[in-house]
Amino acid sequence: MRALELAHNMTAYNDIADVKKELQVLNQSATTNITINLDVCSVPPPKPDVFHGRDDSVKSLVEKVIEHSTQQAAANLGILGNGGLGKTSLAQTVMWERPIVERFGPRRFFLSCEPLVDATGVGAALGKLFDVPASKDILQGIITHLESHSRTLLVLDNLETVWLVPDDRARSQLELLLRRLAAIPTLTLIITSRGIVLPRGIRWANVASATLEPFSAEAALQTFDDIAGSSENDDKTERAAVVELMKDVDYMPLAVTLLAQLAQCGEKPSALLRHWKKSHTAMLKTDPLASGRETNVAASIAVSIKLLTAGSNDKEPLQLLSICAHLPAGLRTSVFGQLEPHFEDLDSARRSLKALSLISVGAQDELRMLSPIRHFVLSAHQMTADHLAAMRRIYFDIAASAPRGPSEEFTTKSTDVAAEYENLNVFLLHLINTEEPSQSLVDAVTAISHYAYWIAPSVTLLVALRNRLDGHALWLAECCQNIGRIYIHLNEYASASDALLQASEIFNRIGDRWWVAYCTLLLGECQRAQGFYEVAVQRYTAARDTFLELQDHLNASLCLMRLGDVAFYQEKYEDAKQYITLGRSAFTGESEHRLYAAHCTLSLGEIYTEEGNFAVAETELQTAQSEYQALGDQFGIGQCMRLLGDLRRRQRDFLSAEELLVSAREQFIRMGRPLDQANGIYYIGLLRRDQGRTQEALEAFRTAAQICERIEASGTLENCRLEIAGLGNVEM
Known part of the structure; x- marks a missing residue:
């Protein structure tokens, strides 16, 4: 097998005589039945068949090796980073690059330190690797051997197993051995090791670029496709699952590789994604019976955790790690500062985690973890009661600071909560699932849900709490x-x-009439949006009557506004204007209800458009748009763009109409509002119809109709069907 491998790479050698010599040695080994130890082998491991995303690293390492090997002192290079980032693959690839093969020929050696325990073991393995006779001073024999050759490349892989050990004496002995090797001018030394720290006392040629990062999105997909045999032309649902999987594992090379191997064995990406959402890091393994770090991400991470805790009574690094695990967007400096009173030496704990690459520092100096590491720590290591209480207080305060709705100060008030939004969702969900409900937890979930309503509406926290x-x-x-x-x-x-x-039903049972009325108002919203106008009118009227009895005139006016919306959809424009004008008069001057006043102005603009009073309509719509912009209400801004676009269509200004309608549609897509997306597409269909682009119009109406069917929105659906029928007759 080794003979075939070497023969395959013969063209990479400059000196054919050296190749023949190695082949003779290999043949002799084969005929004498000598067992080959693959950890101590004179032929470098093969170059990985699948290798993406490290071109810059390969180029940099090769250039430094060649540059230094032409000088009196050879290079000492490190490849660092957390487990599973592909350090070994990078080193093996460098060994087979043409300039390296041409420079070093058969003098390229690779030694895995994983099965070794100390400097003595490394020395013995090197002696065997270089065929140095056993003696009392094996190190001197190794040095003599290396100095007798003009150049040698040596890779020491997984150095952390013999270097990052709790025994200070053993660590010092290993560093002394490395310094002796690094001092040999004819030896180019490359080490791979976990963490971001290089052994002391050695001049390293690539300190600034030694630490590897995860894959790019492109490299992750290329790696997955090459291993799994998939491509971007696969089923859209399955391809989307691949893309989401890669993102979910933070493009960690080992996780990407193992997922691809599972897919290669017949697992659909969509099934893998479901499994990941449920089990996370625990499912990232290809052999259920094996616990090796190359086939099991959890095993690889456990090695780093063991290095963190081995021989130390300091529990604070692991405690800090457990806190970071709850914060997918990273531990920000402001929160870090609030945690300091709860640690004896928080900075020291942070440095320990950074040294082993268990955390990294983000663009805003936040402490981040790769997703597979984060989920592993979540499942294996819990926060202390003191740290959990501190985190609860910090994040409840952040949630309480969240603005409840659009205002001119919405953006400035949102600074902290926006930066912590992802962390809040994860941490609050953890509390919901692990603690008994409390008023403070309910308040925090309610506050963040009100805030999210305006930026990224989600019921995840509320459903879990319910x-x-x-x-x-x-x-x-x-x-x-x-x-x-x-x-x-x-x-x-x-x-x-x-x-x-x-x-x-619950509010009615406990006798809270105001909340019953408010739920009735919201139920009217459901009926109105679905086109059930008569039922909606009944709901709005009943809610208004109760609000008036309770002297809540503002919410009674809100019901009037909604009755005006229904009248508009029923083409009762005079009634609509009357209701909406009355509603707006109640909201005007009330700073808390500017949003409702803006909606009334928007609705009046829409009515005037339908009546053909374009000048007044434009004034109303632009006034509403300015108000929405001041309040930061993206949905309202999108509505104004849609209605102004339709106004331009009616005025035959097709260029402006298209720009506005397309922008509105994209806005609704971003906000995850399918009905408004369908309405936007419907209006684009009207534009295409008026432009005489019949096929494009039909496509737009059919797309909008499909969305409406899915969400049971009968009003827009009926309009789409009428337009499709009309254009179908034109086609015929």
Whole structure:
């Protein structure tokens, strides 16, 4: 096998005589039945068949090796980083690069330190590798051997197993051995090791570039495709699963490789993605019976954790690591500072984690972890009670600072919560799943959900909380109401109705009429959006009557505004203007209700557009747009763009219309609002129809209709069907 491998690479050698000599040695070994120890072998391991994303690193290492090997002192180079980043693969690739092969020929040696225990073992293995006769001074024999050759390349792989050890004496002996080797002018030394620290007392030629980063997205996909036999032309759903998987594992090379090997064995990417979401790092292994670091990400990470804790009574590094594991967006400096009183030496703990590459420092000086490491630590190491209490206080305070709705100060007030939004979601979900509900937890989840409503609406936290609130009627009702409100925003009306009916039933049982009325108002929103206008009118009217009885005139005016919206959809424009104008008069001057006033202005602009009063319509729409921009309401801005685009279409200004309508559609896609996305596409269809581009118009109407069918939005669906029928007759 080794003879075939060497023969395959014969063209890379300059000196054919050296190749023949090695082949003769290999043949003699084969005929004498000598067992070959692959860890101590005179032929370098083969170059990896699949190798992407490290071109710059390979080029840099090769250039430094060649540059220094032409001078009196050869290069000493390090390849550093956490386990699973491909340090060994990079070293093996460098050994087979043409300039390296031409420079060193058969004088290229690779030694894995993984099975060794100390400097003595390394010395013995090197003696065997270089065929140095055993003696009392094996090191001197190795030095004499190396000095007798004009040049030698030696790679010491996985050096951490013999260097990063708790025994200070053993570590010093290993560093002394390395210094003796590094002092040999004819020896080019490359080491691979976990962490970011290089052995002391040696001049390293690549200190600034020694540490590897994870793959780029492109390199991760190329690696996955080469191993799994997949491509970007595969089924769209499966391809999307591959892309999401790569992102979820933070493009960690070992994780990418193992996932690809699982896919190669017949696992669909979508199934792998589901498994990852459930089991995370525990599923990143290809051999259930093996625990080796090359086939099991958890085993690889465990090696680094063991190096962190071996021989030390200092528990603070691991405690800091367990905190970082709850923060996928990183531990920011402001939070780090608030944690300092809860540690004896937090900076020392941070340095220990950095030294082993268990954390890295992000662009804003935040402490980050690769996703597979983070999930491993989450499952294996918990925060102390003191640290958990500190984190709870810090993140509850951040949640409480979140603005509840659009305002002119929305962006400035959102600075902390926006930076911590991902961390808040993960940490609060952890608390929901592991602690008994409390008022402070309910308040934090409610606050962050109100904030998210305006930027990235999600019910994940609220649904998880709802499942833990049995026996807490008021909390449960408020939670269901918030879930229903967000589902309306997401155009998921069936789910919204279910949640709101549950909330209304609980509020009614405990005698809270105001909340019953508010749920009724929101149920009217569901009916209106689905085109059930008569039922919507009944809901709005009932809610308004209750609000008036309770002297809540602002919410009664909100019901009037919604009755105006229904009248507009029923083409009762005079009634619509009357309702909406009355509503706007109630909201004007109320700073907390500027958003509702802006909506009234928007609705009036839409009515005037339908009546053909374009000048007044444009004034109203532009006024509404300015107000939404001041408040930072992206949804309102998108609505204004859509209606202004339709106004331009009616004025035959097709170029401006297209720009506005396309921008509006993209806005709604980003916000995850399918009904508004469908409306945007419908209006693009009207534009294409008026331009005489019949096929494109039909395609737009059909796409919008499909979305409406999925979310059961009958109003826009009926409009699409009418347009399709009309254009179908034109086609015929």
